[in-house]
Amino acid sequence: MEGPQPGESPKERVDRELNELxxxxxxxxxxxxxxxxxxxxxxxxxxxxxxxxxxxxLFFIALLSAALASVCFITPAAQHRLLxxxxxKERMLHRANELGIAGAIGLAVSITSSVALVTETVxxxxxxxxxxxxxxxxxxxxxxxxxxxxxxxxxxxx
Numbered sequence: 001m002e003g004p005q006p007g008e009s010p011k012e013r014v015d016r017e018l019n020e021l022x023x024x025x026x027x028x029x030x031x032x033x034x035x036x037x038x039x040x041x042x043x044x045x046x047x048x049x050x051x052x053x054x055x056x057x058l059f060f061i062a063l064l065s066a067a068l069a070s071v072c073f074i075t076p077a078a079q080h081r082l083l084x085x086x087x088x089k090e091r092m093l094h095r096a097n098e099l100g101i102a103g104a105i106g107l108a109v110s111i112t113s114s115v116a117l118v119t120e121t122v123x124x125x126x127x128x129x130x131x132x133x134x135x136x137x138x139x140x141x142x143x144x145x146x147x148x149x150x151x152x153x154x155x156x157x158x
Contacts (some may be wrong), residue, residue: 006112022076023049023146025100029073032107036066055120062113065106072103104143112136 008016039062044046051059074095083092116132 014090014093018080018089018096021093021096021100022080025073025076025096025103028100028103028107029070032066032069032103033074035107035110036063036070038064038065039110039114041094044124051117053123054125055117058113058117058120058132062110062117065113069103069106070112072099075099108136108139108143111139112117 010100039059062071076092076099079092079095083089112132112135115135116128120128
């Protein structure tokens with residue numbers, strides 16, 4: 001998060017940062033909930049019995065990590081309601097940021113496992129590793145490694 005804007009009070013900064021964070025979480029929660037909903041219906045579909053043991057484990061990992069991501073992404077909104085006007089907004093902001101990171105990790109695991117599951121079921125073993133791995137590496141790079149490199153480089157400049 002960036003520092004205070006010109007003429008911005010500490011309260012205004014916290015309000016703005018919380019608003020920005022909640023907007024970002026709204027985008028993420030929509031994606032994870034669509035994935036989670038599809039995963040919840042999968043065992044009840046007619047072809048699920050054809051999924052082998054590896055596929056069932058991939059399904060289970062995808063389902064649990066999507067559930068974890070949902071909990072992490074929804075928690076800040078629920079806590080915002082519970083902590084409304086308590087003076088704990090800045091604490092809630094830091095917690096929400098940590099939960100957003102944990103939720104992103106859960107979402108990355110769920111997407112990776114889901115792609116590997118579908119690939120393993122449709123094509124077979126090694127392509128599942130290849131395509132699941134590509135998605136896992138891509139999300140790790142874009143969501144975590146690249147921003148951390150930027151943060152590291154910015155600290156070296158300042």
